[in-house]
Amino acid sequence: AQSVSQHNHHVILSEAASLELGCNYSYGGTVNLFWYVQYPGQHLQLLLKYFSGDPLVKGIKGFEAEFIKSKFSFNLRKPSVQWSDTAEYFCAVNMRFGAGTRLTVKP
Amino acid sequence: KAGVTQTPRYLIKTRGQQVTLSCSPISGHRSVSWYQQTPGQGLQFLFEYFSETQRNKGNFPGRFSGRQFSNSRSEMNVSTLELGDSALYLCASSLAATASYNEQFFGPGTRLTVL
Numbered sequence: 001a002q003s004v005s006q007h008n009h010h011v012i013l014s015e016a017a018s019l020e021l022g023c024n025y026s027y028g029g030t031v032n033l034f035w036y037v038q039y040p041g042q043h044l045q046l047l048l049k050y051f052s053g054d055p056l057v058k059g060i061k062g063f064e065a066e067f068i069k070s071k072f073s074f075n076l077r078k079p080s081v082q083w084s085d086t087a088e089y090f091c092a093v094n095m096r097f098g099a100g101t102r103l104t105v106k107p
Numbered sequence: 108k109a110g111v112t113q114t115p116r117y118l119i120k121t122r123g124q125q126v127t128l129s130c131s132p133i134s135g136h137r138s139v140s141w142y143q144q145t146p147g148q149g150l151q152f153l154f155e156y157f158s159e160t161q162r163n164k165g166n167f168p169g170r171f172s173g174r175q176f177s178n179s180r181s182e183m184n185v186s187t188l189e190l191g192d193s194a195l196y197l198c199a200s201s202l203a204a205t206a207s208y209n210e211q212f213f214g215p216g217t218r219l220t221v222l
Contacts, residue, residue, distance in 0.1 A: 009147075032208055043110070044197070044213040051208070090149060094207035095140060095163060099149035 002027045006091055006098035013081050014106050021076040021101050023091030033074040034092040035065055038100075044090070050074065061085070083107045109134065111200050111214035119220045125186040128217045132179050132200030138162075139181040140211060141173060144195040153196075156181055157204050185219075193221045 003026045013019060025031065035047040048059025055067040065076045074091060086105045091098040112131045120126050132139050140163075141153040152165035156175035173183040179200075185192055195216040203209035 006149075034210070036213075043215055044199075046210045049210060092150075095152050095155065095205075097142070097150035097152070099147060 002093070002096050004091055004093050004096050004098040006089075006101050008101045009099070010102045010104070012104045012106065015083055016080050017105075019076070019078040019081045019085070019103070021089055021091075021103070023074045023076065023098060025072050025074070025091075025093040025096075027072075027093055027096075031093050033065070033067060035059065035063070035074075035076050036090045036092060036097075037087050038090070039087045047076070047089070081105050111198055111212055113196075113198050113214040113217050115217060116215065117218045117220075119222060120188050121222050122188055122190060124188050125184065126188060126219060127182055127184045128196055128198075128219075130181045130183075130198030130200075130214060132181070132198075133212055136200035136202055136212070137179050138201040138203060138205060138209075139175055139179065140199045140201070141181070141183050142197040142199065143167075144197055144216070145193075150197065153183065155205065162205055163207075188221045190221050193219060195219075 005024045007022045033050040036044045037047045038044045050057045050067050058064045083105050088100045088102050090100045114129045138157045140155040142150040144150050155163040159175045170186045175181045197216045198214045199211035201209045201211050
């Protein structure tokens, strides 16, 4: 069965800390990978996506993600978070979404 | 360009009733998908439509149904509402024939409360 797992439900960081959010999937066919973000009171919006090519993809607002095929993973990273990164982050594989990770950044 | 719009934004219903939610995609987008969002569960995929045809369907009971019109607008219907149907229902549109291969643009959602 297809599934997307986000292991961290709630992450709390201080400003300037580095961020890594995990995403693992179980899927037997071609995968197209996405990270979406939902800021408080706003719609879900795309952060970045991977279809093929360089497994390290860069998105908006300094986020990046690395596709590791052998580990079925697509982790999201940011070297230095800001208070404005406080949001919920969702990993998606094709049209299946994970449960989301809530990120709280303390000023 | 106007974004994805959903109506109504809020709904309160009682158990056993039925409800219809509406979604207008971004102009030019012909693919529309529906998701149920609940705390701790993330987004659960309901179904996807393209050119008035259902392309994909998630694991929801038959009480959940949808359709798409020739102008790409979509509706979803939930019959015989249960308390567990309380959720935020999100609609998303995409330029591709299936959103598996392209970015989705999400609407604000319809908050359904079942009493």
